[in-house]
Amino acid sequence: MSDISFVRTEMLPEQAPPPSSVGAIGWARANLFSSTLNTALTLAAVALIYYVLAKLVPWAWSPTWNATSLKNCREILAELGREGHFSGACWGVIRDRWVQLFMGFYPAEEYWRPIAAFILLGVALLPILYSDKVPSKMIWFTGLYPFLMPLLLWGGSIWTPIMVLAGFVLAYVVYRALTERMSELIGLIAAVVAAVLWWLLAVSPLSGALADLIPLGLEPVDSRKFGGMMLSLTIGVVSIGFSLPIGIVLALGRQSDLLIVKALCVGFIEFIRGVPLITLLFVASTLLNIFMPPGTNFDIIMRVIIMATLFASAYMAEVIRGGLAALPKGQYEGADSLGLDYWQAQRLIIMPQALKISIPGIVSTFIGLFKDTTLVSVIGLLDPLGLSNAIRADANWNGVVWELYGFIALMFFVFCFSMSRYSMYLERKLQTGHR
Amino acid sequence: MTTLTDPPKESFRLSMLIYDTRYRSMTIQIIALIGFLLLLGMLVTNTAQNLATLGKEPSFRFLGEPASYDINQRLLEYTSRDSHLRAALLGLLNTLVVAFLGCITATILGVIIGVLRLSSNWVVAKLTTIYVEIFRNVPVLLWIVFTMAIMIETMPAPRAFKGENPVATMALNDSVAVTNRGIYIPEPLFSRSLGDVHLLGQGSMRFDVSLDLIAIVLVLGLSLWGAAKIKLRADKIQEKTGERPRTWHTRLGLIVVPTAVLLVALGFHFGYPELKGFNFKGGTHLRNSLIALWLALSLYTAAFIAEIVRAGILAVSHGQTEAAAALGIRPGKIMSLVVLPQAMRVIIPPLISNWLNLTKNSSLAIAVGYMDITGTLMGITLNQTGRELETVLLTMLIYLSISLSISAVMNWYNKRVKLVER
């Protein structure tokens, strides 16, 4: 027994990693300079960032917030010894007009209404967007919101939305009464007929009479007064709101076995998706009045909302169709095996799931539509972009370009970016919940 | 004992139209059809009635009248005396040009940025992320206006090229001039031209094609075909004998020599832009409206395509990359040989819809004064003739046919590359 062999019985202590692979240096080596190509890319990227910032920052750093006109701006900059075309931004135009860029021509004393409408929109969306964190009773408010929003934005008598709402109650009562006594189908048909008759015949005289009796309501605001960001938001929100039910119907129609229904739905969807929005807006501005029965006359913003709704519904239909297609076949078969009929299956099994998985798609459709609302400036509506032209027609601000465009771009970016981040969060959440 | 009877023959009752599933679908369809026809009829009668009140009769005669306005970017011969129809045709060609160029650059840029977003280089990955987010979340109309404004403000005016000590000079050995009116590049010219061939008559739709161009395309096509044949034969020999004959020099010669001979025979030379009077003369003028629109549409759509490419790459299972690495393929090759081809299947359908979007967005040309179909037919022609119904419907129809043809071609291609699934 000799002790010639040596076997180490305890581990050596861990050595510190070489200083070049930890800390800032290590990180930089691994992430920035790992190869020649990578180094070149890093240097190019840094050069680009430096170039852009070196141009942008001195220009943007300009003490012209209180200027009252472009001329004034130039004087302020000249005093500082900054002469020339790109010597500095003229931020006075933003101070002077930012309220207008947000609110358009909405009466100043009523500003709380659009603000309230859009805050309440957030509240109304909570039960849908954060369904796990918000009490489910909130969904009632979501149901009421479509009636609240027009009241807040357009004003008028409080009775009109209430009477319209009453139509739903009437339809429900008729449906329950007839379903119990006769069949469900007759009940459904009678309910729809009763509601439509109510809306067509009773709503306007009744609400008129009630408004005379108890004049409750808000100062009516013409939709011509809408402008700026608020106009974009209104067009976006209202159109998406309407397009959702239309989109569902179109998506179901496109998937149905009924040949004619399918052909009509496919034709509509492909037509709308095949033409640019700008042509549809031209239809809104120049043709829609010709298509309507003589005597009816929608104002231009209503017409734009109608065309934007049709536009969004075609895209919405495709999003929902995607949701329907993503649903496992077992769900359909399960519904069938429970003996549910088509509408019951759609209402109780298919749609809740399909809509849930389509929410990210719906949000991105909304972002797309919201961005596309800038196109209304081409037909003369004063959205932020249209307003920027109107502002430059003011002799004080004639010649201001970048400040306005930059501010508008920033507004859109903030809105769209936060929405797209939310949609991504949702996508992640839904993924873990579903697979 | 029971008597054998047929089951009672159901007589048709009206309620069966609703309750019997055999008839119900029929009923619904017929109601839908009637509803649709009623709606259509209503539209048509309303339109007719309203137009009668306005005293305007729908007619397309205005298309034959002189347009009386000029178009700056003319792919075909055109003067202000030509008809509105021809102006519309020129506009359509301009639309197609910018859409085509835009789709190509947007795809290339999108793929590069999509790949770079997954880069291990932190600065590059962040920078491309910022690019994608900024471009996706700001309206394309703003980008178009922005790009135009940047081009106008930062490039030198032709005036700057004048004088003893010009502020700006032409690039690339005096052959390219970058100005804020656009970029002037050398144009190919033929001193012994074969002339033009007149297609489609002499009317509004006349379409002249240069015979030189046809000849070059023909010769080049034949050469390429011959080269392909040689390659095919080399492949066969390689399969049989295991040795590949060297063919690249014959192939190269076959491609280059006939075309070169033809070019020399035609007297091919470049026409260089030259500052004369107010503007550069000679050369091909890529107007800044075209460049701004092209660039803005490409950059905007590229941001979307980058996301699609990224998603497509991430959709390729990691095992593929690892397997390729295990085979000893270099990282760059892994991307181009293993990952991208597989990602293609995921990428192509949304890519097509982005191409369609780009084509449709090209209608915003109006914001920078690029004379596309919206600028001519639905722009000046509409404004001069007051024919809203006809011009807008015609424009919609044209866009619709462009979109439908793109999606038809792409769907066909998509079917071909589709993975055969079990």
Added chain:
Amino acid sequence: MKNTVILGALTIAGLSAGAAAAGTLDDVKARGKLNCGVTTGLVGFAAPDANGEWKGFDVAVCRAVAAAVLGDGSAVEFVPTTGKTRFTALASGEIDVLARNTTWTFSRDVDLKFEFTGVNYYDGQGFMVPKELGVSSAKELDGATVCIQTGTTTELNLADFFRSNNISYEPVPIETNAEAQQQYLAGACDVYTTDASGLAATRATFESPADHVLLPEIISKEPLGPLVRHGDNEWGDVVRWTLNALITAEELGVTSANLAEMAGGTNNPEINRLLGTEGTLGEMLGLSADWGKNALSVGGNYGEVFADNIGEATPIGLARGLNAQWTEGGLLYSPPFR
């Protein structure tokens, strides 16, 4: 199903009262508001200020008409229109009168079925060039790049001018004045052409206006005026004579300063008829007797409106030129109030 309802509700909210069926005058009176089409923004002629109040020369015409009809110069809804949407807006009854520096041409009058009710600004298409180009006549512009505003008669005039003079040019069509100005200043075009008034207004806001010259050629006649739909002569008369009232008031020396005093009665029977203390001119138009006084009370007479919005004291600084009274060598000539 839900959407039908909301659509219904919106329909009710969005239906504006009455279309072109009844007389426009009655419509306007019933509505209590005048719908007036203006530009989406043109320096001096129409632009909203920071409070959303529309200001400008064309706007003043709208306000005068509203005051004449409704007695209130602020009872106007301004509808911004573009070159392409303006005529449809008028034809469809969305607006009652279009005061959007629109050129009176044969085809617009006859083919598009509108009625021009007079001219509130005599304009003509001109050219502006930087002084350093050393150009003194538009005929020296061979090969130049020309910025044009589209959607107007401008591009047609331009094509005709260059064609008839047999010189070439490169048109750069542009949607708005602001963008055209930007391109011109950056040298992306050598020449900017639009109505001479627009050129002068644009030049006035440049950093150094003296570096730019207007060429002597005026290549077109651009009588700009308010227009209404064909076939509603009562309404056309109201707009026409409101404009004439502004012009006549300047000729007769009725200003906003002495309006109240003169409305008490003067020795000049025409002033009395104009201001409604004598005769029944208002009744003939279907308006109140003091319509003329109301119209003048908003912004004063034509001369005052001109001076306030685009005159030499404003940054725009337009001289009266052709738009002086006929007694002073201009073209303004109102038919008599009799």
